[in-house]
Amino acid sequence: MSLAEADAMLEYADREHPPVWGARPAETVRGETRRGERFPCDPEADRQVLRELAWSGFEFTPVVAIEETDTPECLLLDIAGCPHLFGGEAAMCRRVQQAFQNQGLHCRIAVADTIGAAWALAHYGRFEIVCSSGPLARALAPLPVESLRLPPDVLKKLARLDLQRVGQLLKLPRAVLPSRFGKQLLVRLDQALGQRPEPVTPLVCPEPVEVERVFAEPIRKRDWIETVLEELIVRLTEQLQQRQLVAMQFTFRFVAPRQPSILRLETDADESKHRRPPAMIDLQLVAPTDSASYLQELFALQWERFHLPGEIDQIVLRAGQLSSRKTRQRALFDRNDDGNDAKLVALLDRLRGRLGRQSVVRARLTSEWLPEEQVRYEEFLHGLPTVTAGAFPPEWTARADGSLPPRLYRRPFPLDVVTCDDRPVRLRWGRETFFVHDCEGPQRIETGWWVRRLIRRDYYRVATRDGRRLWVFRQRPRDAWFLHGEG
Amino acid sequence: MPQYHDGSRADTLRQLASRLRQLQAGRGTTAHRTGREIISSGMPDLDRLLPDGGFRRGTLVEWLADGPGTGVERLLLQVVPPALQEGGVCLVIDPRQEFSPALAAAMNIDLQRTLLVRPGRAEDAVWAAEQSLRCPGVAVTIAWSELLDRSAENRILRRLQLAAETGGGLGVLLRPASLQGQPSWADIRLLVRPVPPGARGAPPAAPVHSLHKETDVAPEGVRHWMELDILHCRGGLGSRAAFLEIDDETGAVHLVSELADSTSSPRATGA
Numbered sequence: 001m002s003l004a005e006a007d008a009m010l011e012y013a014d015r016e017h018p019p020v021w022g023a024r025p026a027e028t029v030r031g032e033t034r035r036g037e038r039f040p041c042d043p044e045a046d047r048q049v050l051r052e053l054a055w056s057g058f059e060f061t062p063v064v065a066i067e068e069t070d071t072p073e074c075l076l077l078d079i080a081g082c083p084h085l086f087g088g089e090a091a092m093c094r095r096v097q098q099a100f101q102n103q104g105l106h107c108r109i110a111v112a113d114t115i116g117a118a119w120a121l122a123h124y125g126r127f128e129i130v131c132s133s134g135p136l137a138r139a140l141a142p143l144p145v146e147s148l149r150l151p152p153d154v155l156k157k158l159a160r161l162d163l164q165r166v167g168q169l170l171k172l173p174r175a176v177l178p179s180r181f182g183k184q185l186l187v188r189l190d191q192a193l194g195q196r197p198e199p200v201t202p203l204v205c206p207e208p209v210e211v212e213r214v215f216a217e218p219i220r221k222r223d224w225i226e227t228v229l230e231e232l233i234v235r236l237t238e239q240l241q242q243r244q245l246v247a248m249q250f251t252f253r254f255v256a257p258r259q260p261s262i263l264r265l266e267t268d269a270d271e272s273k274h275r276r277p278p279a280m281i282d283l284q285l286v287a288p289t290d291s292a293s294y295l296q297e298l299f300a301l302q303w304e305r306f307h308l309p310g311e312i313d314q315i316v317l318r319a320g321q322l323s324s325r326k327t328r329q330r331a332l333f334d335r336n337d338d339g340n341d342a343k344l345v346a347l348l349d350r351l352r353g354r355l356g357r358q359s360v361v362r363a364r365l366t367s368e369w370l371p372e373e374q375v376r377y378e379e380f381l382h383g384l385p386t387v388t389a390g391a392f393p394p395e396w397t398a399r400a401d402g403s404l405p406p407r408l409y410r411r412p413f414p415l416d417v418v419t420c421d422d423r424p425v426r427l428r429w430g431r432e433t434f435f436v437h438d439c440e441g442p443q444r445i446e447t448g449w450w451v452r453r454l455i456r457r458d459y460y461r462v463a464t465r466d467g468r469r470l471w472v473f474r475q476r477p478r479d480a481w482f483l484h485g486e487g
Numbered sequence: 488m489p490q491y492h493d494g495s496r497a498d499t500l501r502q503l504a505s506r507l508r509q510l511q512a513g514r515g516t517t518a519h520r521t522g523r524e525i526i527s528s529g530m531p532d533l534d535r536l537l538p539d540g541g542f543r544r545g546t547l548v549e550w551l552a553d554g555p556g557t558g559v560e561r562l563l564l565q566v567v568p569p570a571l572q573e574g575g576v577c578l579v580i581d582p583r584q585e586f587s588p589a590l591a592a593a594m595n596i597d598l599q600r601t602l603l604v605r606p607g608r609a610e611d612a613v614w615a616a617e618q619s620l621r622c623p624g625v626a627v628t629i630a631w632s633e634l635l636d637r638s639a640e641n642r643i644l645r646r647l648q649l650a651a652e653t654g655g656g657l658g659v660l661l662r663p664a665s666l667q668g669q670p671s672w673a674d675i676r677l678l679v680r681p682v683p684p685g686a687r688g689a690p691p692a693a694p695v696h697s698l699h700k701e702t703d704v705a706p707e708g709v710r711h712w713m714e715l716d717i718l719h720c721r722g723g724l725g726s727r728a729a730f731l732e733i734d735d736e737t738g739a740v741h742l743v744s745e746l747a748d749s750t751s752s753p754r755a756t757g758a
Contacts, residue, residue, distance in 0.1 A: 344576065344624030351604055351615055359605045363588035363598050375588045377603070406560035408587040437684050463711060467681030468556030485587070487558040 003038075043071055050075065054203050055323055056099055060092065065200040067119070069149075074122065076115055076200055093129045112136065115200065116192030120147030120166075136193050141167030148188045154181050166192075209245065209319040211235045218257040218311035225254075225315070226303065230296060232317045237292040240319060246288035247319035250295060252281040255314035279309055284357060287345045288323055294346070301353045369445050370455065371408060371484065405471040405485030412482035415472060424460060424472065429483055434464040442474070459484075526627075526657060529565025532742030533715070536729060538722040542566060542675065545655045547648050549673035551718070553664035558713060559679040560631075561733060562740065563659055567596045567627055570657055575626030576600045578619045582612050586631050594738055613643055620650035620658050629659045641670055648672040667718060678716040682730065710734050712743065 050066055054075050057064035063078035079092065086092035093109045100107045110121035110130040120140055121130040124147040132139040140147070143166050145158050158181065163169060169177070169189065177186045190196035211232050219225065229252065240247060255278045281302050289295065351360045361377040368374050416428040423441075427434045441460035447453075456476040463469055471485035525541040527534055534541050542548050548566075552559035567577050577596065579586050581603050592598055604619070606612040612630070619628040628651075644660075651658040660673065667678055716728045730743040 340575065340622075340624035343622050347618060347622040347624065348602075350618055355604065355606050355611055355615065359607070361603050361605070363591075363601065363603060365589060365592055365598070371589070406558065406564065406587055406590050407585045408589075410584045463684070464556065464681075465683055467683045467711070467713075468554065469558050469681075469711065470556045486556040487560050 047072060051203070052323060053100075053103075053105075056103070057096075059099065060086070060096055063202045065202045068200065074119060076118075078200075078202070079111065089131045090129065093131065097129065112139070114192055114194040115198050116149065116188060117194075119149060120192060123147055137170055140192055141165065141170060145169060148185070148192060150188055151184060154185055157181055209236060209239050209243070209247065209322065210316060211239065212314060212316040214314045215312075218313045220308070220311045222308065225308070225312070228315060229299065229303075229317075232315060233295050233299065234292045236317050236319055237290050237295065240290040240322075244324060245319075245322045246290045246324075247322050248285045248288045249320035250283040250285075250299075251316075251318045251320065252283075252299070253316040253318070254279040254308065254312045255316065256310055257313040279306075279312075281306055283353060286348045286352070288321070294349075298349055298353045301350060305354075369447060370457075371445075372410075405469075406487040408471075408485040409483070412473070412484040415481040415483050417472070417474075417481040424462060424481070427462065427464075427470070427472065427481070427483070434462070434466075434468065434470065436462050437465045438463045445473075526566060527569040529567070529569050530562070530731075530740045532729075532731070532740065533562075535742075536717060536727055537675065537720060541569075542657055543721075544657055545652045546674035546721075547644070547651055547658040547660060547672060549660045549662060549671055549676045551662055551664045551667050551676065551678040553678070553680050557679050557681050558711070558733065559661065561590075561738065562679065562713070562715075562731070563629065563661060564591060564594055564596065565740065566657065566659065567591070567601075567629075568594070570627040571597060571600055573626070575624055575656065576602055577627045577629065578602045578604060578625045579629045579631050580604050580606065580612050580616050580619070581631040582606050582609070613647075616658070617647055617650045619654075620647055620656060621654045623654050623656070625654065625656045627657045627659060630661060641672070644672040671719070673719075674721045676718040676720075678718050680714040680716075682712040682714050 047066075050072055054064050054066055057075055057077050061077050061079050061082045065076040065078075066072050067074040067076060077096075079089070083089045083092045086095050089111050093111060096109055097107060108122045108125070108128050110118045110125055110132065112118040112121055112130075112132045113136060117132065117136050117140060120143050121132055124143045144164060145166060145168075146155060148166065148169075150158075158164075158169075163172075166189075169185075174186065177189070187196060191198045213228050213232060236250075281299070283295070283298055283302065285298075348360060357379055361379060364376045364378055366374060366376055413429060417424045418426040423436075423439055425436050427436065439460045439462045442458035443460075445455075445457050445459060447455045457473040458476060459471065459473045461469065462472055469487055470483060471487075472481055472483050474481050524544055525539050526544060527541045528537065548563075550559050550563045571577060577600060579601060582605060584605055586603060588598055588601070588603075591601060604615050606615050616628060616630050619625050647658055647660075664678055664680070667676070710732055713731045713733065714728060715731050732741045732743045733739070734741070
């Protein structure tokens with residue numbers, strides 16, 4: 001894409017989505033600074049990213065390749081024999097699209113009998129997902145000649161002769177084409193129509209990396225298991241290093257021994273009871289690793305609070321979410337000091353390892369009305385969440401500092417309130433009584449009945465006689481009072 | 488008891504003060520400091536009251552608040568934007584999930600660089616705080632809820648202080664005011680009390696403020712006051728108190744008047 005094109009797109013995007021609450025000058029300034037940054041083009045980095053993306057294609061088919069040009073921009077998936085596993089071609093395409101959307105990427109997909117036709121339909125088809133059926137010539141005829149992956153000078157010649165569509169080219173006698181437009185045109189045309197082979201070099205599918213240890217007799221002693229686990233971690237990381245891989249997920253499976261049939265009770269008919277479901281420890285990291293010591297440290301955090309349900313006779317350690325070793329985790333936080341970023345990732349892994357994945361989050365503001373819904377919490381796994389401070393409803397941004405309490409309770413506490421002229425004059429919360437000196441409000445917040453059940457609240461900011469600031473609301477129409485925040 | 492003439496007494500006091508400041512400031516130098524040593528508290532008026540002109544990296548700052556609704560959170564969050572200026576992240580230990588990101592965003596705190604940690608148990612919260620303070624990538628660690636609300640946890644505070652020294656970040660603790668008599672390892676201890684409208688010693692009401700008029704029902708919560716006691720401060724002398732005025736519209740904090748040595752309980756420190 002040329003710089004001018006990129007600029008035009010940015011301008012268009014700004015016009016389509018102006019800064020939402022741009023009434024305040026601060027907001028407009030922020031809106032302008034968000035207008036895109038320029039980075040030098042780096043084809044090798046593009047190719048590397050595409051190669052990394054290609055790994056996710058193995059979820060759908062064993063043959064994944066990257067388009068073979070100087071500036072590749074397509075992934076080629078040979079789905080022969082695979083679509084029925086996903087409920088047909090269209091359903092498979094939707095799954096692929098979803099998989100990329102989960103990574104924050106928008107993609108166009110085409111299914112066709114040849115690579116050339118699929119490329120053309122993906123780039124110039126009318127829809128984001130195109131599954132072509134029927135003769136290729138008919139599918140390609142309405143597409144522009146650019147869809148044939150031709151060099152610019154050939155395109156120029158075609159334009160001079162006003163040959164705009166592939167259909168027009170197909171009508172010309174084949175013998176004329178090489179002499180007038182060069183050999184490349186005929187090659188591309190034949191490749192698109194399946195009359196000439198087009199070789200691709202598929203990437204090698206990574207096999208899951210797994211190590212296991214089977215014991216001759218069931219064991220239970222934690223010390224022994226710990227020693228074996230350390231050895232398994234070392235073996236696993238050695239395998240990863242040999243294959244130039246790094247992984248983000250590590251699963252430890254502790255398999256319970258099968259109960260010998262002689263000990264089974266006759267009444268115990270349920271087969272599943274004869275073998276306990278395996279106990280698991282699942283480590284999901286923030287950044288990929290292949291370091292044994294790092295894994296051992298993280299594992300120890302989980303192991304110290306892990307309850308082993310009984311004897312085990314097999315331990316399986318499996319590495320998942322593999323990627324090539326050159327994969328670099330995107331910087332989690334910009335402007336961080338160079339060496340500290342790795343330490344921060346290690347801290348996050350430790351915190352998530354001990355406290356659980358949902359316990360370490362980042363907040364993101366949404367434009368909901370209810371105070372408790374104005375924030376969404378996100379884990380770090382899916383890239384960087386974008387934060388837009390301007391996404392408040394206008395009334396809240398206008399005086400955000402004053403109207404939002406610094407401490408917002410997860411669940412509002414019920415209050416006993418004495419009112420006068422519809423305004424609170426005395427609040428009782430548990431054993432404490434607060435006399436209202438002054439109150440500001442009501443600020444009514446109401447949810448749309450079409451969203452879910454109607455919620456209507458009148459919020460008051462209360463200053464008590466001893467100088468405290470409380471944030472209370474009156475639930476309408478039930479007329480119950482709640483304390484929702486303070487400060 | 489030595490007798491001083493009027494002139495030499497002031498000189499001697501000044502000399503003693505500077506000597507004491509040197510002694511206190513020289514204690515516990517940290518090894519892993521990067522960037523600026525002093526972070527502004529985010530409130531220039533408070534910076535002027537502090538001997539270093541702000542909070543020192545690699546130390547703990549303890550905010551003590553007296554019951555609900557004091558608004559102490561509004562003050563302690565002010566330190567985050569200056570602390571993040573030189574990189575790093577802000578990590579908030581929030582076991583009760585009461586931290587309000589909306590207010591943080593309104594106070595110009597970068598939410599992308601604010602991590603919320605929600606431990607389920609008290610010991611996990613302490614562990615998380617220690618880990619976070621130990622990590623050089625974390626510029627400021629805030630123990631949002633009353634993490635350490637028992638007096639017997641002085642040992643834990645010492646651990647946190649050592650962790651902060653190792654990591655070089657700033658630790659901000661929020662604790663109940665009932666612990667002000669207990670020793671602490673924090674470098675700076677600040678006590679916040681709400682100021683009842685019209686209380687003795689409160690700043691004189693300007694005509695625009697109608698807080699003293701009981702009958703007035705029009706919205707008048709434009710600004711409110713807090714009393715801030717600097718109970719202990721390394722390198723500082725005695726305790727000081729001040730009235731702060733908080734503008735509800737902008738969130739700005741101003742010093743209204745500085746009081747004489749506070750009448751609160753004498754400084755208690757474990758150091």
